[in-house]
Every structure is written in structure tokens, then in C-alpha cells.
Amino acid sequence: MNTPIALTFEVLAKSRNDSANDVLLAAFTHESGQVFVESLKTILSRRNKEAHRAVLERWHELDESEKEILLQSRGHIAAALRDAVLAEDTQLFTNACQIIERAEEYDLVPNLVTLAEHTTSPHANHASTVVLTLAGRLNNLLYNPARPNVGSDPQVFRKNFLDILNRSLDRFRYHKRIELLEAFCLLCGATDDLLLTILDDPHHPCFKGISQVLATNTHSAIVHLLVDLFRSEKAPATVLSIVSHRSDRKFLCRFFASYDQKKSASFSRNLSRIRTFSWLNVPTYHLSSFDEEDQVRAVKLLSATGISPNHKLDALEELLLKGEPAGRAAACDALAEFSGDHTNHMILQAVYDTAPQVQAAATRQLRNRHIPGTMPLLSDLLDSPHEEVRTAAREALSEFSFENFVRDYDGLSDEVRQTTGSLVQRVDEEYLPRLKTELSAQGVKRRLRAIEIAKLLEVVPYVVDDLITLLGDNDHVVRATAAEALQYWPVPEVQAALEVAAHDRSGTVQNAARSSLAVFTNLQQPTSSGLSEVL
Template sequence: MHPLQRTIDALAKSHNEAATPTLIAALGTQSIEVFDGVVRALCARRSKAGHLAVLRYWDVLTPSQKLIVEKGRCRMGVALREALLDGDDKLFSAAYEFVEASGDYDLVPTLVMVAEQTCGERADAAVSLTLNLVDQLCRWLAAEREPVLGRDPDTIRYCVLESLERSVERYRQHHRAELLEAFVVLAGPDSKLLRNILETPYHPCHQSIVKSITASISPSMLRLLTTMYAYRDAPPALRNVIAKRTDQPFIDAFLAIPLDSKNTLLHRNLVRTKGIACCEANPAILAQLSDEQQAAAMRMLAASGASDDHKLSLAEILMKHGPVEGRVAACEALRIISGQRANQIALQALQDEAGEVQAAAVRQLRERRIPGAMNKLLELVQSPIEAVSSAARDALWEFMFDNFNARFDLLDESARRDMGVRVALVDRTSVARLTTELANPSRRHRLRAIEMATSMGLLPKISDALIERLQDEDHMVRVAAADALQFCTADDVRNALLAAIGDSSPAVQVAVRNSLRTLGAEIPGGDQPTVIGRVAP
């Protein structure tokens, strides 16, 4: 320890005002160790004169010495304010660099006062530093991270915002648009003052703030724009800005907004927006967008209040030159648009090489009432592309097994066959459902299942279940099963019929023989009459 260190420590703690001039005089020492001790002592004392003296040496301080000064910032507020407001150029520069390095938000009100000066390098520097501090604070708030100062960022925001709000009230005098921008990004989407300014065209700050949110590419400003548009009832002025901006930073932020069907505020704002320039059919803009962004642009425009012609123009470009995601989005956008032009785009999509695009077109084919749509859907059910086949099945919902089952008794024989063949084609669960019905405890259900399978042309596919019904406890079910098996040509069918030829029921025997005869099988015991007068169980 240096021999003078005890003296320096004593002067640092002394209540005698004469200690400060003594320490200031010691700043001229050639000893680095003594100099560091004196700087530390002056920063520890609550003396404006001492703090100003230290600031005059700021430009020659080493990083470690500047760190000593920064540690005493909680006691240097008065000196820093005076240096910023009334100090000479050297003091102002030192105080400016100190605030910039330490991030002392308590001095923002002072910086705002300096920035409100109509001209001068100091005013411009204060504006720049204020914007930097506000931007840094916004990043902390967005990241929910505690500042280096160790204070709650929301508390800091409240104090800084109060100063900026007063500056907004003085805007007629200073006309510093940069301070308005700092206020806007820090005020956030829920600020009543900001909303009032945006909703009042004759407010002194209205035009400047609109110009700021139109031109700024600050991440904080873009975050404010997208948040107000996506999650608040956006004022008309803000919707107009959204509608006109086409710069890349804005496009990146805007098209990243999730288009959630449950977000009613976003959809309301979109409907009120009659055009979105960054989502129009502009090849120059589309060329700048990624595949996902092109799809997002189509979805945003489709949900907006833009005219159908604008939406169709973008859809046509994407269908011709867009990526798969964009073509799918274009197809989906057509669902709410009727007319020949939209129909042509949908038919074009059916020929697309991507299955996802075809599927998107298939889902809206019927509702467009295009001639031949039903036959086309039945053809697409057999598509080798699973997405297309599934979409076609979904579109032919009335040809599902449950619907056929519910209507079966109301249909005549011809209608049963027509509908049954289509149900067998559309509903992949038909065979499994028929098999389940054949095992139903109710005789009526079992007999009905055989009738339905006959109408659907699925008897060969349920032959195993029909063979099991040859052992059914009810002879009428056995008769129906034996009769149905004549349409099944597998070897196990013939073997099963031959085994059932000795059934206790004459009616079953007759049905078995008839089926064997149809299948061309040799009947043991020769031919028997196929008609009987009275059937006994």
C-alpha cells in the first residue's frame, strides 16, 4: 500500500469541506497509484466540485480508472447534470461518454432537455444518446432481462417515459421528431397518449409520429407496429402505414405475424385494410420474399379487405411461379372467392405436380359447382397421392358408411346399388364396418349387412365373415350367407359351402347347392331341386 493511501482514505471520509480541494490538487500527481486513490476518494465523496474535477480527466483515464468512476455514479448525478447542461465542451463530452458507457437512465431527463435545444452539436448528440438508451431499454424489456444497473426495467421505463411524455407536450417548441420516436417505441401499444395522437389528425405530433412509424426500421418500432396491428384495435393512421410500407425490414416483421383464426382483432384490422402493398401481385417484391413469406403474403391478402381482383392476381402469379407453400396458400385463398376466374385457377391447381396443391383445390371443387365435379372427385379418390385421395374422400362426405347405413332402408334397389358402389369406393372402412355388422347380436343387423355388401359389391372382400355366418345360429342368416357366397370365387369358399351342404335346414341346403352350382363346383349326391315348398328350420 502506498504511504499516502491512509491519508487519501481519511480525506475521502472527512466531513471537512477543505478535503475536496486538497484531493483535487492531488490529481496532478505523477504517481498512478496515488492518482487512482484520489479518483476513488473524490468519487466516494458527495462533492460536485470533486466530481467535475474527475470528469475533466475523463479523456486520459484508463479503462480501469473509468471503471472506478462508474462505480461512483450514484453520487455523481448533480455534477453530470451540470456538465451536460452548462459545462464546457470538455465537460460535456466527458459526461456524454460517461452516460453512454454506464447506461445511467437517471440522466435521460437531462439529455432530453439538452436535445430540445433547437440546434447545435450538443443537441444532436443528446438526441442520439437518448435514442440509444431507449432502444437498449426496449431490448431489455422485450427479453425480460434485468439491466446491468440492477434495477427493474419496468421502473426505469416508467421514469424515462414520464420525461418523454413531457417532451411530447413541448413539441411545438422544440420540433424534435427523434424524441417523438423515442416516446413511441417506449410508450408501447397500450399507451393512451400514443393512441390519442394517432386518432387525432390535428394533434401537433400526429404528422411527425405517422412519418416516424412510416420510415423507421428500428426493431422496437417494427415490434410496436406489428403488435398494435395484430393484438390491438389499430387506429386508422396505423392501418394506413401498414398498407403502404414495402421496405424489407417491415415485410420481414409483418409477414412473421401468426394468422390465427382465433385472433379476432387481427382479422378485424385486416378486413378494415383495403390493400396491403407488400402483399400485392408485384414481381419485384415477391422476388425478395422467401417461400414461407410468399405463402404468408397470400394468406394476409386473402384475409384483408382488398378486392377479389387483387387477391386473384396474386394467386395467379403464385400458381405460375410460386413455391409449393405459395401455391397451396393461393388455392386456399380461392375458397372465399366465386366466379369464373377463381374456378379456372382451381382447375389449374388440379393439374399441379404437387399433391398438396391438388388437395387444396380438391377441397373446394364441389362448392364451386363446376360441371363434372362429382365424377372428377370419384376419380381422384383413387389417386396414388394420399393427400389428394384423402381430400376427395372428405369432399364426398355423403358417401360414407354411416350415412349409407342410415339411409339404406329408405332407398329402392337401384338407388342402393348406385350409392353402395360409391360408398365402397370412398369409405375405406366399409369392409371393416360390414364385418362388424355381420357379428352383431341382432339378426336384423346381420341380414342387413349382407344386403348392404351386395349393393356395395363387396361380397368377395367379406367372404371370410360370410363363411363364419354359415355357422350362424339363425338359419335365415345361414341362408343369406350361403346365397351371397356364390359371388365369391376363392377355394376356401367352395370348401366351406361343401361343408355346409349337410346343414339341418333344407333352405340352407338349397342355398348352398345353388351357390355351388353357380361356382361350377361338383355337388356331392348329384343335383337336387332348387325350389321347395315349405322351409323348416
């Protein structure tokens, strides 16, 4: 059931008697209270411009909840709002602008743009600021799907807004409102024909203004636009120049992040056209001053540019000394394309870095740089407590593979065989399976060489089954060599196999088997479990 006061305002709301507006305006003169709030609601529910204007005049006096009531009914006050925008009363105009901004009334953009272009109007500056704010809000609406929809398709707003701004840009030489150019940049996108036309024509009235906006504005959308322009196929030379001269952190971080996006040929080409970055000369913007992720991106991006090697080297050196671990590692990787004593020195320093990833990055380059004295260093790094460093050392010494060792084995002296074999064992993690493969290879010579390598590397216990199998080989030399090699692992299974071999049809094999068995008797026999312990 309605309260009496609610009934009164219900009658006033529904009445077709225009005198109700005067009554409501009288009620609206109250400072606050139920009558005031109800009169506000009722005025907003009626379609009367004068009453709406009275409400707009007092907007700045309303509290937040009352302002919300007004914003909820913004559709009813559009006409009064339009009049207020064009009003000479500064307070009324200011109130209207605040409402437009809060309610995001894009329908009033034409009026505001017209006012902004009116250079003699005292409200022109404010109007242009509101246009810019609305453009920012619309941009936010377009690229932030989480925001609630304002009731219509933002793309429609954008199209209408851009149409108005396009026409305004035609008149730029008269009004020279930079804010309108900014608003245009906030909404146009990197493929906009007018934008590309302006940027391609230094004589265009808007060229200087647009360039200034792109070069100095830190709004996310403008930064985004600049990066998108840079990535585009038809990136104007002006854009390359602006990108190389911008040195604000917001842009740089966004620019670095763009490197992680899908690479395009045009992006790589445009990067290679960059000859300098102003920020490299700004002391506060050393690479080490960026976040760890950005340091990595910056290094990759820097490497892809056409900046002089000296500048790149300076930047990388600074990062290598002062950057975050991932940044230092990236810098170290990037140094791979540089040669010379100075770079070698930096790499050697990086080997002793505190971060394993930096050590690993430096280790990978040691071998290719042919720095004197790196072999012992790499050998030491094979025993690093950090897995990634050991892996890097193995990569650096990858030529010391079992495959290469077997291939060159016959040409090596005994001493070299010993040292190289030892290194191969540490570098090639797959040497045992490969040795087993060699022990079962087709050629007699290969099998004999494999048995010799097994003895040399002292890995008989690991291939004992293969050697026992070789006791039944077709070739008596192989059988004899296997019997001889088995003396190094005196276990019952081997002894049993050798006792069988002692009755081989070949005398050489019999002798070798007996010789090994004789060794057994002189040794204390290890248990089978000993093998498992070794393994």
C-alpha cells in the same frame, strides 16, 4: 497487506483534507500505470465535483477497463455528470453523453430533454439523440427480462421518463424535436391516452410527427406499437392508413406474425377495414419473397382484409407460382373463395405441383369446382404415392361413402353398381366394418343386399365368418343366399359349414349349399393360410 502505493491512496481516499483532491488530480495527470488507475479509483470514491469533472474530461482517453471502473462508480459522479451535460465544452458534453448512454442514467433525462428543447444550444441535437437512445434502452429493459436489472424498477423509470416526455410534447410546437416524439413512442404503449388523443386529432401539433414516426420508424418497439395499435379496440383511422401504407419488411413480418396471436374481434374488424396494401404494388415485396412461415401468415391475413378480389388473386397467383411449398399450399387453400376459369386453371396446375401438400390443397378443391374431367383425375389421385394427396382425394370424393352406396344401391344399374362399388372401396376406408354391420342388420332385405354387395365387391373372404353365421339365420332366403355366396371361398371351414347347411330344414338352403359344395369339388381347395395372405 497493502502495498505502499495502495496505502497512499487509501489515506487519500479517506482523508477529510481537501488538499487530497489536488494530489489525486496531480496523480491523474499520469498517462497510465498503477498510479493513474489508483488515482482514478480514489477520485471516484471521493465526493468532489471538480475532481470528477477532471475524470469526465478524460473519459475518451480511458481504456475499456478504466471506463468500466468509472461506470461502476457512476452513483458518485451524478452531480458532475449533470454539470457536464450542461457544460459548454463539447468534449466534456460528448463524454458525459457517452457515460449516460452506457450507464443508462435515466435520472439525467430531464436535463437532456431540457437541453434538447433548447433549439439554440449547439448540443441540442446530441442531447435529443441521447434521449432517444435512452428510451430505446429502457424499452429493451422493459421487454427483455433476461437483462440484468439496473438497480431500480424499470417501470418507475418508464413512468418518470414518460412524464417528462409528456410535458415536452406540450411544447412540441416550439422545439419540433422528432427524436422526442420517437422516444415517447418507444415507451408509451398502445393504450396511452396522449398517443390516442394525438392520433385522433389531425390538428394536434404532434400529429404529423407521430404519424411520421409510426409510418417510417423501423425500431422493433415502434413496429410493435403500430401492430398493437392496429389490434386495439380504438384503433384510430390514422393507424389503419399507416398500416396499409407501410411497406418495409420488418414491419410486414411483424404484422404477418401478429395474425398467429390470439385473434380479437377488433383485430378482425380492423383487418376488414383495410382496402389496400402499398406493399402489394412494390415489386420487391411479392409474397414469394418472404419466408415460408410468413408466406402462410400473409395469405391468411390477406384473406381477412377488405382488399379487392383482383388484388388478392394476383398476389395468390404469384405466390402459387413462386412461393415456398407451405406458402403455395396456403395460397391454394385461399383460392377456394375464388371462382372462374382462371382460378380453376390455377388449381389444375397446382394438382401437378412438386410438393405433396400443394397437390393435396388443390385436390380438395377439384370436386367443388365442377371442373370437367376431374373425376378420372381424382380417381388417379386416390392412388397417389403421397398419403396426404390420397387423403385429400378421398375427402374430395367423400360422397362415395359405403353408406351412400348402400342407400342408393337398389336404384343403380349393374354396371353403375360395379363402377361405383369399386370407387367406394377406394374412397371409404371403413367400408368393410360397415359391410359387416349390414350383414348383421335387423332387416332381411338389408342382410340380403349386404351379401350381394360382398359378392359384387369380391370381399367374401373378408366376411366369411359373417356369412357362415348367416347360415343359421332365421330367414331361409338369407341362409340360402349366404350358402350360395360362400362358394367363392372354398376352404375347409366353409366346406364344413356348407355340409351342415346341406341338411338345413329348408330345401332351398339345402340346394344352395349342395350347389356351392359342388363348385368346391370342381375347384382346387385353397388353404386356410391363403386367407391370411389375402387379408
